[in-house]
C-alpha cells in the first residue's frame with residue numbers, strides 16, 4: 001500500500017496555503033513591488049558576455065567574496081559587521097529563524113507585515129506573535145516592549161518601511177525597542193532605496209541588530225539576492241544554517257556586473273519615487289479613496305469595496321493585491337506597485353471608472 005500525504009506530511013504544513021502568486025500573463029503586474037523598467041541594452045550585452053564566461057560546471061564560491069565586497073562598498077556596510085547572502089531575503093528570514101527555533105522559541109513581528117516572517121516561523125515550528133501597529137500605522141514602543149517582556153522573542157522583525165502599510169516607523173521608537181529587546185532585532189530594509197532612510201550606519205551602536213536588504217525591489221527580483229549585515233559573532237552562527245551553495249554562479253557574476261553600474265538602478269528608483277508622489281497626489285483628489293503616505297515603491301489604499309476594486313482592475317488587465325481580511329486595520333485595503341508612467345495613468349483611469357460604478 002502506497003503512502004498518503006495525510007499520513008506523512010505534517011498536519012500544520014497540510015493546513016498551510018502556498019504563497020499566493022497570481023497568474024500574470026498579459027497583465028499589467030502591479031502586485032509584487034517589482035521595478036517596471038528593464039536594464040539598458042548596453043548593460044544587457046555586458047551581462048550576456050558575463051554569462052558566456054561563467055563557469056557553470058563548478059559550484060559557486062560559497063563565500064562570494066567579490067560580490068560581498070561590492071555590496072559592502074556600495075551599501076556602506078560598517079567595518080564592524082559581516083555579510084551573509086541569501087537566495088532572496090526570503091531565504092535569510094528562514095535562516096535566521098532556523099538558527100533560533102526550538103519548541104518554545106517565539107518569533108515576533110510588527111503586524112500587519114510581510115507574510116514570510118510568519119510562514120518561516122510556522123515551518124520551523126516556532127511560535128509566532130504579531131504585535132499590531134496603532135490605527136495610524138505608527139508603532140508604540142511601550143506596547144512592543146510589553147509584548148517582548150511577556151513573550152521573550154528570540155527575534156523581532158521590523159520592516160522599515162513596512163509592507164503593506166508603506167510607512168517608516170519612528171526612529172526613536174525603534175531605538176527604544178532595540179535597547180529593550182531580549183534577542184535579535186532584524187530591520188528589514190527591502191524598500192530602502194525608495195525611503196532613503198536606514199539603520200545600516202547605526203549597526204555599531206546596536207550589537208543585537210541585523211540589517212537585512214534585498215536587490216529584488218531595486219530591480220533584480222529575478223536574480224534572487226538578499227543580504228544581511230550584523231556582527232561577525234552572529235553571522236558566524238547563522239552561516240551554519242545556510243546551504244553551502246545557496247547563491248548560484250550566475251546570480252553572483254551577473255549581480256557583480258550590475259552593481260558596477262548601480263547608478264542605473266538608483267536612477268530608475270528615483271523615477272519610481274517621482275511617479276509615486278505623482279500618484280499619491282492624483283489619488284488624494286479622488287473621492288472615496290484614502291491613499292496612505294508611502295516611503296516605498298507601492299501605495300496602500302482604502303477603497304469602498306476591496307473585492308470589487310480588485311476584480312474591476314483585473315477585468316481591465318491590472319493586477320494589484322487585495323489585503324482585505326489580512327488584518328483588522330486593512331479592512332477594504334488594496335496595495336499596488338508604482339509602475340511606469342503609462343501603467344500608472346492606466347491605473348488611475350481604471351480607478352476612476354470603478355469608483356464611478358461603486359457610486
Ligand SMILES: *Cc1c(COP(=O)(O)O)cnc(C)c1O
Nearest residue numbers: 088089090114159163190214216
Ligand atoms: C519583498 C520583501 C522581501 C523579500 O524579498 P526577496 O529578497 O525577493 O525574497 C522581504 N521583506 C519585505 C518587507 C518585502 O516586502
